[in-house]
Amino acid sequence: MHTIILKSYMKNSFAFKAFCLAAILFTAATAYTQNAAFKVLAFYSTDVERDHVEFANDAVHFFDSVAKKKNFVFETTTNWEYTNDTMLKKYDVVMWLNEFAHTEEQRRAFERYMDNGGAWLGFHVSAYNDKDTHWQWFVNFLGGAVFYSNNWPPLAAKLIVDDNMHPVTKGLPKNYLAPISEWYGWTPSPRLNKDVKVLVTLDPANHPFGKKDLIQEGDIPVVWTNTKYRMLYLNMGHGDQVLTDAVYQNKMIVNGLMWVAKKK
Numbered sequence: 001m002h003t004i005i006l007k008s009y010m011k012n013s014f015a016f017k018a019f020c021l022a023a024i025l026f027t028a029a030t031a032y033t034q035n036a037a038f039k040v041l042a043f044y045s046t047d048v049e050r051d052h053v054e055f056a057n058d059a060v061h062f063f064d065s066v067a068k069k070k071n072f073v074f075e076t077t078t079n080w081e082y083t084n085d086t087m088l089k090k091y092d093v094v095m096w097l098n099e100f101a102h103t104e105e106q107r108r109a110f111e112r113y114m115d116n117g118g119a120w121l122g123f124h125v126s127a128y129n130d131k132d133t134h135w136q137w138f139v140n141f142l143g144g145a146v147f148y149s150n151n152w153p154p155l156a157a158k159l160i161v162d163d164n165m166h167p168v169t170k171g172l173p174k175n176y177l178a179p180i181s182e183w184y185g186w187t188p189s190p191r192l193n194k195d196v197k198v199l200v201t202l203d204p205a206n207h208p209f210g211k212k213d214l215i216q217e218g219d220i221p222v223v224w225t226n227t228k229y230r231m232l233y234l235n236m237g238h239g240d241q242v243l244t245d246a247v248y249q250n251k252m253i254v255n256g257l258m259w260v261a262k263k264k
Contacts, residue, residue, distance in 0.1 A: 038092035038261045039073040045099040046078055051154070051182075052098035052125055054240040059097050059123070062243050066254055072261070084109045093119040093261050096126035098237065100138075111137050119230035119260040124181070124237025142233065143190035143226050151210030154182045154238050158203035159222065167259045168223070168232060169199050169252055176248045182238035183209070189219040190226075199223045200252075223252070230263045232256045 042063065044056035060076055067074035075091075080099070083106040088094060094113065100122075101107050114120060128147050129139055139146060156179055161172045183202055190196045200223035202209070209215040222235035234256065236242045236249065243250055 035071070036073045037071050039090065040067070040075065040093040040095055040257070040261070041082070041087070041091040042074065042076045042095035042097055043080060043083070043099065044076065044078060044097035045080070048098055049125075051239040052237065055124065055237045055242055056097040058240055058243050059237075062250070062253075063095075063257070066257070070254075070258065080106060085112060088113040088118065091118075093121060093257065095257075096120070096122045098123070098125055100126050100128065107135055107138070114141065114229050114231070117230065119263065120232075121257055121260055122231070122233045124184075124235060126237070127233050127235075128184075141226060141229065141231070142186075143193040143196035143224065144188055145186035145190040145221075146188075147184055148187040149185035149215055150213055151183050151215045152213035153211060154180050154241075155210065156180050157183055157209070158206050160201045160203050162198050162201055166197070166199055168225075168256045170255065172248055172252060175203065176245075178236065178249055179244045180239060180241040181236050183215065183220065183222060184235055185215050185218060185220050190221055190224050191219055193226070195226055195228050197225050197227055199225070223256075230260050232260050 040063070042060065044053075044060070046053055046056075063074050080101065082088075083101050088109060094110070101110050127142055127145070129135060129142070130147055133139075156177055159176055159178050161169050161174055161176065163169060164172045164174060191198045198221040200221070202215070202220035202222055204217070207215060207217050223233065225232050234253065236253075243253075
């Protein structure tokens with residue numbers, strides 16, 4: 001009889017302790033969410049080009065670590081159907097790591113999100129558009145920029161920091177050597193749009209740039225913002241070397257996220 005009571009007590013005690021621990025963890029998680037500076041939802045795909053998947057995997061780990069240090073909520077999804085009004089309104093920043101919205105429903109939801117003050121941080125192929133994309137709003141969102149060329153294979157690149165007093169690029173030198181990536185050329189250059197602020201440009205000293213596919217010449221912005229929106233585009237995002245420069249590039253990427261999140 002006593003043994004049964006003791007076992008029952010111990011069982012209930014363990015259950016009670018487990019309940020208390022779960023309650024504490026839930027309360028802590030809730031408090032963390034409530035006290036977080038902002039919330040980010042990062043979209044990515046796992047069935048795209050391998051180098052783009054590698055970057056996304058690195059970026060998820062990178063931003064997860066940054067979130068803990070900077071006190072913001074960082075959540076990820078591979079389900080692009082979450083690009084809808086109900087889901088997006090829960091987040092202060094939407095991040096596209098290696099893909100973009102495809103369906104008309106997703107596109108319209110993203111447009112409404114941005115037109116109503118949402119924030120976007122996009123990398124590399126997330127800005128890809130051409131004659132077959134048929135999304136004029138997005139072209140305008142990028143400052144009129146349409147993809148027209150790239151270098152191949154991926155290479156490290158000399159970059160010019162156009163404005164090292166801007167919050168995104170503050171503290172960066174006038175020039176730096178960026179880690180290996182694939183670099184895109186755009187037509188017309190987004191710099192020609194009065195609403196665009198170019199922050200970093202591919203140094204013409206790189207030209208001709210590439211071995212198989214060449215960027216021969218031209219103005220090639222690689223980081224810019226359309227000042228009509230809370231947005232920042234960074235051309236970096238191809239392969240597993242992008243986030244290896246903690247001194248310059250990683251600092252700029254973190255600055256960029258913090259800037260679009262807080263920009264009014």
